[in-house]
Amino acid sequence: MKQMAFTYQPNLLSESVTMENQTEVAEMKKDSPIIEIKNLNVKTSEGKILKDINLKIPKNKIVVLLGPSGCGKTTLLKSLNRLTDLYKELKVSGQIIIDGQDIMKAGQNLAVMRQKMGLLSQRPFPLPASIYKNVAYGLKLKGIRSKKLISHSVETNLKRVGLWNEVKDRLKSPVTSLSIGQQQRLCLARGLAVKPAIILADEPTSALDPISTKIIENLFKELKQHYTIILVTHVLRQALRLADHVVFMYYGEIIEQGHPDEILKNPKTAILKKYLVDGN
Amino acid sequence: MNRLKLIEEWIFKIISFIAAYSVVLILLYLLIVVFKKGISALSWEIVFSMPEGGYYFGGGGGILNAIVGSFYLSIGATVLAVIIGLPAALFINVQLIRLKRTQNTIRFFLDALWGIPSIVYGAFGFAAMLFLGLNASLLAGIITVALLITPILVRAFDEVLKTIPVELQEASFSLGSTRTETALKVLFKQGFAGFITALLLAFGRGIGDAASVLFTAGFTDNIPVTFDEPVATLPLSIFFQLSSPIEEVRQRAYAAAIVLTVIILIISVSARLLSKRYSKNSIK
Numbered sequence: 001m002k003q004m005a006f007t008y009q010p011n012l013l014s015e016s017v018t019m020e021n022q023t024e025v026a027e028m029k030k031d032s033p034i035i036e037i038k039n040l041n042v043k044t045s046e047g048k049i050l051k052d053i054n055l056k057i058p059k060n061k062i063v064v065l066l067g068p069s070g071c072g073k074t075t076l077l078k079s080l081n082r083l084t085d086l087y088k089e090l091k092v093s094g095q096i097i098i099d100g101q102d103i104m105k106a107g108q109n110l111a112v113m114r115q116k117m118g119l120l121s122q123r124p125f126p127l128p129a130s131i132y133k134n135v136a137y138g139l140k141l142k143g144i145r146s147k148k149l150i151s152h153s154v155e156t157n158l159k160r161v162g163l164w165n166e167v168k169d170r171l172k173s174p175v176t177s178l179s180i181g182q183q184q185r186l187c188l189a190r191g192l193a194v195k196p197a198i199i200l201a202d203e204p205t206s207a208l209d210p211i212s213t214k215i216i217e218n219l220f221k222e223l224k225q226h227y228t229i230i231l232v233t234h235v236l237r238q239a240l241r242l243a244d245h246v247v248f249m250y251y252g253e254i255i256e257q258g259h260p261d262e263i264l265k266n267p268k269t270a271i272l273k274k275y276l277v278d279g280n
Numbered sequence: 281m282n283r284l285k286l287i288e289e290w291i292f293k294i295i296s297f298i299a300a301y302s303v304v305l306i307l308l309y310l311l312i313v314v315f316k317k318g319i320s321a322l323s324w325e326i327v328f329s330m331p332e333g334g335y336y337f338g339g340g341g342g343i344l345n346a347i348v349g350s351f352y353l354s355i356g357a358t359v360l361a362v363i364i365g366l367p368a369a370l371f372i373n374v375q376l377i378r379l380k381r382t383q384n385t386i387r388f389f390l391d392a393l394w395g396i397p398s399i400v401y402g403a404f405g406f407a408a409m410l411f412l413g414l415n416a417s418l419l420a421g422i423i424t425v426a427l428l429i430t431p432i433l434v435r436a437f438d439e440v441l442k443t444i445p446v447e448l449q450e451a452s453f454s455l456g457s458t459r460t461e462t463a464l465k466v467l468f469k470q471g472f473a474g475f476i477t478a479l480l481l482a483f484g485r486g487i488g489d490a491a492s493v494l495f496t497a498g499f500t501d502n503i504p505v506t507f508d509e510p511v512a513t514l515p516l517s518i519f520f521q522l523s524s525p526i527e528e529v530r531q532r533a534y535a536a537a538i539v540l541t542v543i544i545l546i547i548s549v550s551a552r553l554l555s556k557r558y559s560k561n562s563i564k
């Protein structure tokens with residue numbers, strides 16, 4: 001059990017993840033998904049936002065949530081790390097099993113549970129601090145005090161998002177000196193620094209220029225070797241480029257899901273056919 | 281149709297122009313009157329010396345007691361108000377984030393408190409003093425002025441916190457912070473510039489208010505050394521001098537008014553400058 005937990009928080013900083021460990025656990029868990037959502041309902045007083053969502057999310061794949069705006073993609077994503085808690089008007093019920101644990105019952109461990117997931121939102125929301133402190137923030141929360149470890153992690157993670165060369169001379173500068181595209185990559189680095197197993201990305205490129213978009217997309221392709229990525233997008237071509245699995249949602253329900261080639265090239269339902277043509 | 285819109289636009293422009301400039305003009309006129317009447321009486325002696333015997337009947341000396349007293353009182357009151365107000369504002373915005381209705385009820389009551397005339401606070405402070413057996417003193421004045429400015433401070437802090445995007449809180453939570461950590465490490469820092477502004481504005485309100493200290497702070501020619509001594513304040517000093525039958529003393533009232541006005545102007549300007557300086561790290 002301990003071993004499983006270990007591989008679900010891949011530690012890319014150290015090379016200590018041994019091959020035996022990886023294969024052993026991979027075999028044990030080959031078919032079991034990293035996230036399993038059972039009968040998830042999210043309601044407000046006005047009605048249901050998510051209706052009986054049942055979904056299995058496989059490990060180290062990019063799962064794309066697709067659907068017209070307002071269909072509940074963001075809500076589904078926020079349910080996964082219980083950011084829905086911040087909104088009293090939302091009533092969440094059902095089961096979300098991550099890593100064998102029902103996070104709806106996380107209780108005191110909410111913070112630890114949330115650190116298993118990195119969040120990338122529609123617009124970058126860096127913390128009001130320097131570039132360095134943004135990446136260091138999560139580490140300090142984890143109780144890591146060693147300056148050396150923190151500096152090392154800051155450097156590694158900024159390198160991973162391709163930001164290091166652009167910012168290494170001004171790590172102490174405020175984040176506001178970065179462009180939106182750079183800020184979004186910083187937010188990714190900040191999330192990766194706490195070593196999550198899952199990345200939740202809510203239309204992460206919708207506010208970005210084409211070049212930054214390309215960088216983020218390529219990053220995702222690399223990251224999926226070690227991370228499970230749940231990506232919300234309404235850009236069909238992005239879904240085709242990145243997705244291993246596409247989930248099409250409509251008015252709070254999952255209508256169709258499957259391999260992108262199947263889903264996007266041979267849609268079965270009329271709703272999806274219409275969406276692929278008109279975009280809603 | 282288009283023409284009508286142009287005319288509409290034009291009328292609206294004129295009205296807002298008049299409104300904006302009349303505010304500025306009234307302020308300028310007020311400043312001119314005060315300066316004109318007071319400048320002749322204003323001197324180093326008035327600002328930097330203590331009143332000599334019979335100051336309010338034309339005796340020599342100055343209003344240093346009231347200047348220092350006002351600072352003592354307002355600083356004390358602001359500190360007390362921050363101690364109560366900052367946690368209160370954070371509480372409303374972090375702990376109550378899910379309870380929109382409770383939030384709005386609290387805001388409503390705070391706004392109502394904001395609207396209560398300061399003489400009512402004075403009377404309340406006076407009653408509370410009698411109840412507690414306090415004399416008119418620095419402490420009683422501090423408490424009363426703190427009562428007056430706390431709602432202002434909480435609401436100003438609250439407005440700052442409200443402008444902080446909820447996504448920033450989400451980012452902080454998703455990195456694994458608790459509510460307290462989010463409040464202290466993210467919201468507080470993001471709002472810091474706004475807090476400074478709020479603080480200085482509350483301080484300005486405190487230092488300029490006469491009615492709340494009328495019964496509670498007392499008045500004295502000395503500078504208090506302990507909390508239970510009475511304290512002089514600039515607004516009351518102006519009030520006493522203005523009510524003097526002697527022309528020369530009334531002129532000095534305007535000199536004191538200049539001092540008070542300049543202090544408040546300095547506070548407002550520094551509020552602006554400081555908030556600029558400290559907002560460099562906050563996310564826009």
Ligand SMILES: Nc1ncnc2c1ncn2[C@@H]1O[C@H](COP(=O)(O)OP(=O)(O)O)[C@@H](O)[C@H]1O
Pocket residue numbers: 044049067068069070071072073074075076087089090
């Ligand atoms: N906190 C909330 N309170 C009430 N309604 C909400 C809340 N959050 C989302 N909704 C509603 O739920 C629906 C789905 O929203 P969302 O998940 O943001 O959709 P998407 O991300 O697919 O555009 C929308 O109709 C939205 O108005």
Ligand SMILES: [Mg+2]
Pocket residue numbers: 070073074075202
């Ligand atoms: Mg959305």
